Amino acid sequence: MTATILPFDQDRDTAGFFQAAAEGRLVYKACDDCGHALHPPTDHCPHCGGAHTTWRDARGTGRLHSWTTVMHQIHPDYPAPYTLVVVELDEAPEVRLMGRLDGEPLLVPEMAMQVWFEPLGEGGPVLPQWKPA
Template sequence: MSERTILPNVDDRETGPFFAAAAEGRLVYRGCLDCGRGLQPPTAHCPHCGGWNTDWKTASGAGWLFSWTTVVRQIHPDFPAPYTLVVVELDEQPDVRLLGRLDGEPELALGMAMEVWFERLGPDGPTLPQWKPAIEIPEGTR
C-alpha cells in the first residue's frame, strides 16, 4: 500500500494508548474495572455504571464477524476499491466491536471467526489493528 494521507490521531488522550499498543503488536480495549463492561469508544468514564475506575485491558486478538459492507466505488485515493469494511466483536468482551478493512471482496459469513493483524501505515506512520478470517473452526465449537 502506498503512503496514506488520512491518518488517525494517535496522540488523543482517549485513544492514544490503543494506537501505542498496536505499534507494539498488541490489541487492547478500554474496560470498566467496576462493572466489567467494555467501553467502545474508549473513555475514562463508564456510561454503564457511572464509574471512573477504567483501564486498558489486553485482548486475545480473536473475535467474530458481526457485520460487513463492501465499497465498490473509490471515494478517496488512499482507499482503492473494492475493499470490505468489517465490524468484529471481541471474543472476551462482546460489547466491544472494532472496525477493520480487507482488500477486495472476500467470502465472508456472519459469525465467522476473525483474528487481528497489525498494519503499519508507512515507515514512520501509525499501526492499525486490522482483521482477517481466522483458520476454520469446526462447527459447534463456538
C-alpha cells in the first residue's frame, strides 16, 4: 500500500517501536525495576516509579481483544470495508496493539493472532499489522 497518512516514527517515546518494526521485530516497553509492561511506552514506570525502562522483544503472537469493521470509506488510501483489530500480546496482555485487515474477515473473541510487517511506501515507516494465526 502507498499511504499518504503515515505515522510519525521519530517520537522520543515510540521511535524504538518503529525502528524495531523496520527490522522485522515487534517490541514493547517494560520496566526493568518491576517488570511491568508499559503501554503506551514511557521513560518512567507509573506502577513502581522506576526510571529504568527498555524495549523487549515480543514473540509476535497475541489474542484478539476487540474489532470493528469500517463500512464507509473516509480516505482514498483505505477502501472500505476494512476491519480494525485490537490484539493483546501473549507475553504482556496489558499491551494492546491495533492493526487493520482488509474486508470483513470472520473473527472470534480470543482468536490467536500473528504479527506481520507492512512497509508504508518507499522509505516510509514499517507498521506491525495482525492476521489470524
